[in-house]
Amino acid sequence: MSDSSTYTPPRVWTFKQGNGGRFASINRPVAGATHDQALPVGRHPFQLYSLGTPNGVKVTVMLEELLAAGHAGAEYDAWLIRIDQGDQFGSGFVEVNPNSKIPALVDRSGAEPIRVFESGAILVYLAEKFGAFLPSEPAARAECLSWLFWQMGSAPFLGGGFGHFYAYAPVKIEYAIDRYAMEVKRQLDVLDRRLAEVAFVAGDAYTIADMAIWPWYGQLVLGSLYGAAEFLQVQEYRHVLRWAREIEAREAVQRGRRVNRTFGDPALQLPERHDASDFDRPVPAQS
Numbered sequence: 001m002s003d004s005s006t007y008t009p010p011r012v013w014t015f016k017q018g019n020g021g022r023f024a025s026i027n028r029p030v031a032g033a034t035h036d037q038a039l040p041v042g043r044h045p046f047q048l049y050s051l052g053t054p055n056g057v058k059v060t061v062m063l064e065e066l067l068a069a070g071h072a073g074a075e076y077d078a079w080l081i082r083i084d085q086g087d088q089f090g091s092g093f094v095e096v097n098p099n100s101k102i103p104a105l106v107d108r109s110g111a112e113p114i115r116v117f118e119s120g121a122i123l124v125y126l127a128e129k130f131g132a133f134l135p136s137e138p139a140a141r142a143e144c145l146s147w148l149f150w151q152m153g154s155a156p157f158l159g160g161g162f163g164h165f166y167a168y169a170p171v172k173i174e175y176a177i178d179r180y181a182m183e184v185k186r187q188l189d190v191l192d193r194r195l196a197e198v199a200f201v202a203g204d205a206y207t208i209a210d211m212a213i214w215p216w217y218g219q220l221v222l223g224s225l226y227g228a229a230e231f232l233q234v235q236e237y238r239h240v241l242r243w244a245r246e247i248e249a250r251e252a253v254q255r256g257r258r259v260n261r262t263f264g265d266p267a268l269q270l271p272e273r274h275d276a277s278d279f280d281r282p283v284p285a286q287s
């Protein structure tokens with residue numbers, strides 16, 4: 001790899017396997033399956049193929065919130081997709097998500113299975129199916145969807161931009177970290193001003209917009225993302241902090257954030273979830 005201050009892009013870009021980055025072994029410039037690997041199918045209506053990253057947590061929180069609200073039809077099996085081992089490039093996973101990213105969901109409750117990929121699409125699908133956490137009144141619905149799509153558009157700046165260059169890149173590039181830290185702080189300020197006026201992001205009610213935003217910006221201000229709380233001076237965003245703590249206290253959120261989690265505190269890890277009672281079982285040792 002060249003020094004970032006002296007690098008001149010060649011006329012034609014070429015793929016260099018193993019560029020030293022944390023995800024060098026899985027990153028590649030083409031799509032599609034690399035190997036045959038069927039996906040497991042459990043007994044519940046919903047089959048989730050995911051990992052406990054912020055994008056995965058959005059969906060497990062939604063499923064746990066639906067169950068907590070009495071929607072028994074939202075029962076699910078959560079299978080682990082180890083993205084650091086290339087499970088997302090297995091043929092079965094690619095059939096469910098041609099983009100090879102977690103989370104991916106299959107609804108097997110009807111005559112034919114329905115696949116859904118992209119965390120935002122999964123949240124809307126579930127909200128519409130159960131008539132929950134997405135207001136039906138047009139103005140409230142528009143507000144909720146606006147914030148949901150705001151999150152889908154802004155997460156790549158926080159994760160792919162700031163998180164990548166601050167925490168994962170093999171070299172610390174001041175220009176890149178400055179650029180994305182500035183944008184993340186601007187986004188936090190957007191949220192802070194909004195949450196100074198309303199209890200939840202879309203207004204009075206807790207919705208899928210909160211479920212999408214909390215795993216990213218909520219966990220960021222609570223200090224559980226990229227170890228960047230001090231760097232970004234997150235205590236400045238006191239309305240975001242108030243909201244983040246309130247959501248963190250919800251039982252369904254506490255359950256949802258544990259599902260498909262394979263890192264951090266072992267007591268919080270539940271690599272697969274096939275039954276509500278799984279939350280009560282001791283965590284098996286990691287291989």
Ligand SMILES: N[C@@H](CCC(=O)N[C@@H](CS)C(=O)NCC(=O)O)C(=O)O
Pocket residue numbers: 026053054055056083088100101102103117118119120
């Ligand atoms: N826009 C997608 C992003 C999903 C995404 O980036 N997933 C990451 C983990 S958080 C992933 O699967 N990465 C595997 C890879 O890039 O190969 C969504 O919200 O569902």
